[in-house]
Amino acid sequence: MIVATFSGSKGGTGKTTLAVSVSVVVSALVSTLLVDASAEGGATAYLLGDAPPPYLREDPERSLRRVEAEGLRVFVAVNRGALTNVEAVARAVEGWAARFEFLMLDIPALTDVDAVERYMPLLRLADTVLVVTEPNPASIEASLYTFGGKRVVVALNSPRPYPKTIVDHYARVISGFCRRTLEKGITADYVLIPYDPAVSRLGPSTFKVLNYTSEQFDSAVMRLASLLLRKK
Amino acid sequence: MSSLLRRKEVYDAPPRDFLEEHERIAKQVSKPSGQVSQPLQPQQTAYTTLHVQALSQKQGELLTRFEALLQVLRELGFDVKPLEVLREYVKRLDEEEKRLLTEIESRQKTLELVRRAKETLKNFGA
Numbered sequence: 196m197i198v199a200t201f202s203g204s205k206g207g208t209g210k211t212t213l214a215v216s217v218s219v220v221v222s223a224l225v226s227t228l229l230v231d232a233s234a235e236g237g238a239t240a241y242l243l244g245d246a247p248p249p250y251l252r253e254d255p256e257r258s259l260r261r262v263e264a265e266g267l268r269v270f271v272a273v274n275r276g277a278l279t280n281v282e283a284v285a286r287a288v289e290g291w292a293a294r295f296e297f298l299m300l301d302i303p304a305l306t307d308v309d310a311v312e313r314y315m316p317l318l319r320l321a322d323t324v325l326v327v328t329e330p331n332p333a334s335i336e337a338s339l340y341t342f343g344g345k346r347v348v349v350a351l352n353s354p355r356p357y358p359k360t361i362v363d364h365y366a367r368v369i370s371g372f373c374r375r376t377l378e379k380g381i382t383a384d385y386v387l388i389p390y391d392p393a394v395s396r397l398g399p400s401t402f403k404v405l406n407y408t409s410e411q412f413d414s415a416v417m418r419l420a421s422l423l424l425r426k427k
Numbered sequence: 428m429s430s431l432l433r434r435k436e437v438y439d440a441p442p443r444d445f446l447e448e449h450e451r452i453a454k455q456v457s458k459p460s461g462q463v464s465q466p467l468q469p470q471q472t473a474y475t476t477l478h479v480q481a482l483s484q485k486q487g488e489l490l491t492r493f494e495a496l497l498q499v500l501r502e503l504g505f506d507v508k509p510l511e512v513l514r515e516y517v518k519r520l521d522e523e524e525k526r527l528l529t530e531i532e533s534r535q536k537t538l539e540l541v542r543r544a545k546e547t548l549k550n551f552g553a
Contacts, residue, residue, distance in 0.1 A: 201445075308456070311449055319446075335438075340445035368438045376442045 199321035203337030206304035211237035225296035233303040236275035255287035330365035353390035
């Protein structure tokens with residue numbers, strides 16, 4: 196199963212944070228690979244701190260690293276810098292799909308036409324798109340899409356505190372989107388991810404930090420993981 | 428309130444498909460690049476002619492407005508003499524031109540002297 200993160204042109208919605216959190220949770224159940232396709236190498240930094248090369252952008256096969264902590268094991272395709280040969284990465288991802296049961300592609304914000312063009316091969320590979328959006332008009336406008344017949348799971352994330360009334364309003368908007376998507380015959384679900392100050396401390400000790408997140412955050416991530424693992 | 432309603436309409440619209448939108452944009456982008464740029468030439472000429480016409484019309488309007496402004500200022504009792512001011516400016520520019528010409532001539536003379544000195548030193552075998 197291949198899941199790709201998406202937030203449209205809006206960055207900072209918490210794609211990497213959720214990709215890492217979900218990958219850690221899912222790794223307890225199935226073999227998991229997190230592919231860090233972002234130029235900043237955020238997922239790499241979260242799980243390994245300062246990872247030495249080779250990176251995904253230059254040598255996909257040799258970019259794989261194993262991260263073991265707290266009794267869990269996650270594989271990460273480490274990266275730093277923008278991908279130049281996405282076709283090569285896409286071929287590698289296709290190969291990895293046979294070796295891992297769960298692949299999470301952390302795709303950065305597609306801020307311009309070039310970025311869309313560059314990352315489209317990876318987006319096309321995904322079975323499920325994890326749309327990570329914030330409860331604000333800019334983020335909602337940039338990210339609420341369907342992707343052909345692919346499954347869509349929308350995470351309404353609060354990387355910063357938002358008033359409950361605002362979150363509730365946008366939850367209704369997303370619920371409407373999911374309903375209309377279902378009417379088109381495409382599976383769509385959504386999860387509310389609450390604001391959690393502990394998450395902002397994610398870093399090289401991500402596994403430890405995830406022990407200090409609130410029950411609400413944990414159960415939201417668990418629900419997200421179970422939705423992503425669910426077969427059609 | 429109207430913006431809220433408009434937003435509501437947007438949210439109630441059928442879901443947009445990212446892949447479809449991307450393909451549509453890609454087609455739009457690829458279309459013009461496939462065309463030959465021949466028709467650009469006459470278009471450009473037409474644009475230039477129109478542009479010049481618009482510019483001269485604009486200048487004419489500006490002059491009329493300027494004259495109207497002068498009239499109003501004179502009626503208000505101001506001693507406005509734009510021509511005199513411009514003549515003064517021309518005089519200053521003439522002086523600046525003369526100064527620069529003198530400077531260039533003097534520099535050229537220095538350059539000539541330096542070249543002659545170099546020539547002489549070469550003749551001495553330096």
